[in-house]
Amino acid sequence: MFVSDCLGVSPEGHLTIGGCDTVALAAKYGTPAYVMDEGNIRQNCRQFKASIDEYYDGNGLVLYASKAFSCKEIYRVVASEGLGADVVSGGELYTALKAGFPADRIYFHGNNKTREELIMALDAGVHRIVVDNLTELAVLDKLAKEKGKVVDILFRIKPGIDAHTHAFIRTGQIDSKFGLALENGEAMEAVREALSFQNVNLAGLHCHIGSQIHEIEPFELAAEVMLTFIKKIFDETGFLVKELNLGGGFGIKYTDEDRPQKYTAYMQRVSTVVKKKAAQFGLPVPFVLIEPGRSIVAPAGITLYTVGAVKEIAGVRNYVSIDGGMVDNPRYALYKSSYEVLVANRAADPKDYMATIAGRCCESGDLIQENARIQKPAPGDIVAVLATGAYNYSMASNYNRIPRPPVVFVKDGESRVVVKRESFEDLVQNDL
Structure with a gap:
């Protein structure tokens, strides 16, 4: 039914990830929020490791490509699964080392x-x-x-x-x-x-x-x-x-x-x-x-948003405005990347509404998807964009002085914050 097997639908008709109700997650942590299933990440790590061990007779190593998603906790996870790490900047290297990742498994x-x-x-x-x-x-x-x-x-x-x-x-x-x-x-x-x-x-x-x-x-x-x-x-x-x-x-x-x-x-x-x-x-x-990198974390992640205005322009298109956009997912603006989108609190309903998902930035190109089939939304609904575990948080920006969302890990019905939501004070901490 979904692009990732870590997703499901609750008896209430809500989208779930890692055994957690996404509507409840949105209420607890706010939106926008990146949510990632740690169990799915670990499963993907193990599949790659088992495969390289089998086909190269143990004469190989899987390196997690950090550029897909880098934070302290992901380094702890992949290190515990026996992977090495590929880093592409001093910042990624610093983060890995601060997380305790062994330097003798790092490729720069x-x-x-x-x-x-x-x-x-x-x-x-x-x-x-x-x-x-x-x-x-x-x-x-x-x-x-x-x-x-x-x-x-x-x-x-x-x-x-x-x-x-x-x-x-x-x-x-x-x-x-x-x-x-x-x-x-x-x-x-x-x-x-x-x-x-x-x-x-x-x-x-x-x-x-x-x-x-x-x-x-x-x-x-x-x-x-x-x-x-x-x-x-x-x-x-x-x-x-x-x-x-x-x-x-x-x-x-x-x-x-x-x-x-x-x-x-x-x-x-x-x-x-x-x-x-x-x-x-x-x-x-x-x-x-x-x-x-992408194939380890992308399927494990989703992004949750809250619907603001729904603007229906007869004979033209329907705009569904969300409280995030190109600041937390620039990939559509850059590549016209396709995503599956749904209304998380109506996940069991048919997708019978054509919409353009519009971000909050002061840019006409700030869109997440165009002509997407979703459930008919209303202000206050929760929208989920699927398979956003890679190149979303890592490419996020503070354009328009918008704070970056938190990253929440879920596993077996439990949730925890691994990257805090930025505050307005965070935005000005380096200003003189």
Whole structure:
């Protein structure tokens, strides 16, 4: 019935998540509010971990991609499930460390890390730094030398794969701000340079071809390209690359039109390619890493809003105004991202009303969905937008000086706040 199996309908006809009535949650915590099912998050972590253990014979690691959703509690959860963490900024790294996440399970990404961030990563002893370009490589070698350290790195490689996704979230082709290209020889140049340095150790390679990808074939092709490059490095330099990070980007179900592949199907097919190519080249199977983020947290989350005005313009459209908008979910404004929307206090009723869900910001483009089928709403009703666990809280802003919502975790009928609602005082605390 719903895009996620953590959702249901109560005897009263209310939407539930993690055994909690969403109408009661809205009354208790206010709206807007992000609500996430901790049990579903843990289940997703375990599915990925079990799958990589099975298909790579325990020779791999799942890294939670922090950019999807970052706060102290999510790091505690994924750490307890045996995952590593992929961070892309000093802020994400700081949050992970403050949560007690083990530094030896942290991989630090980013296409333009600052000098201060690199120093922070070196001082913290993160497990791997994923180097994006030759400039960063030289800076990192110099900083490591100053600290008397040898730092383990991966190179981010552009495998030249078009992942058939939104142009803004395709990252594997040559025309991308991320990584080193194979086609023009810069990737091999970076490898040779790293091998000549004394304070960096090339531990492996990384690639990421995009996000919200529903097909398995692009991942298979990326694995083949990367194994071929590992073979080329070995043939030309004698150096054996021992780690291969195949990134993330696994699609999830936002609406009934989405047809994502099962995690196990992806893992089985891609692992077959990795093992086949390694055997063909006479090389050992590398230690394999993957970076699911969205697919771990997105299905587990919803956002609750309260309906304000309902504006019906005859022959044009119906606007349903909510007390949030692009400040807490900018993805429709950015990508025209599709979501399932419903009236939480009428979840059992048919969706027989066509509406545009309008946010409260002073922007005509502040919309959450257009032409969405929902139950007929009235002022004061609770609207739920589903599958918002990823790239909502993490992309939220204070535009129009609107405080960010809280994050509430639910599990087995219990709820707790893991990120407090911002106050007006929070908005001005850094003002002078």
